[in-house]
Amino acid sequence: MARRSDARQRMVEAAKQLIRQRGYEATAFSDVLKLSEAPRGSVYFHFPGGKAQLAMAAAEAHAHDQVVIIDQAAEGAGSAAELIERYVDLGREGMIASEYARGCGIAPLVIDGAAQQSADMAETSRRAFAQMIDRLAFHFIVLGIDQAPARVLADAVVAGVEGALVTARALRSPAPFDAVRAALVSLADGGAPKGSRRGRA
Known part of the structure; x- marks a missing residue:
């Protein structure tokens, strides 16, 4: 049985999942409670600011998850290009596993x-x-x-993966991830301004 003590964390995880699938507006507290199996009375106890506060907590959790994934992708990577390949491939694999139902946990707050x-x-x-x-x-x-x-390359990676999340869902194809991966790896390998990459011939 789910414990009351971890109700907040379960609600955040449920909200993150639902927002990634449905967006912010289409995610209701009732859906979060059902998925998280959290007590109904815990909603405004943990989130007195309502749905907006829950969505912000979910976005923060998503960012934390992505930082962990980035660190994992960087572990043992011999180059920026290899890090990019690993990170984009993880997003690609996740999209396919979700059957093209999963998006970003932050973008819906803006979109x-x-x-x-x-x-x-x-x-x-x-x-x-x-x-x-x-x-x-x-x-x-x-x-x-x-x-x-x-910094420019990091901006490009995040923007590219965000775009791939949207277009891959629309096309129901991993092709956008493949295209973004190829373009970003090319940028990392040869697109940086001359002399900007230290320790490489």
Whole structure:
């Protein structure tokens, strides 16, 4: 039986899953409670700010998950290109496994207009994406790319994967991930400004 003590975490995980599948507007508290098996009375106990507060917690959890995935992809990677290949492939595999039903846990807050209506949600969305970009840039720097181009490459990776999530769902095909992977790897291998990659011939 589900424990009451972990109701908040289960609700956040359920909200993250539902928002990735349905978007922000189409995700209701009743659906979150059903999926999480959390007590009905726990909704406003844990989230007195209502649905917006729950969605922000879900977005933060998604960003944390992505940072963990980025770190895993970077472990043992010999180059920025290899890190990119691993990260994009993980997204590709996840999309196929979900039967093209899974999207981003942050983007719906922006796309559905919630972030435009709430300064807190706008800041949460900005901070969540920034965490992912910063983590990628950190690893690119460790792998020998100078700071400025590392940041540009990290921005491109996040933007590319976000776009692939949308188009792969629409096309029900992994092809967008393949295209993004090829373009980003090419950028990492030869597209950085001359002299920006340290330690490479």
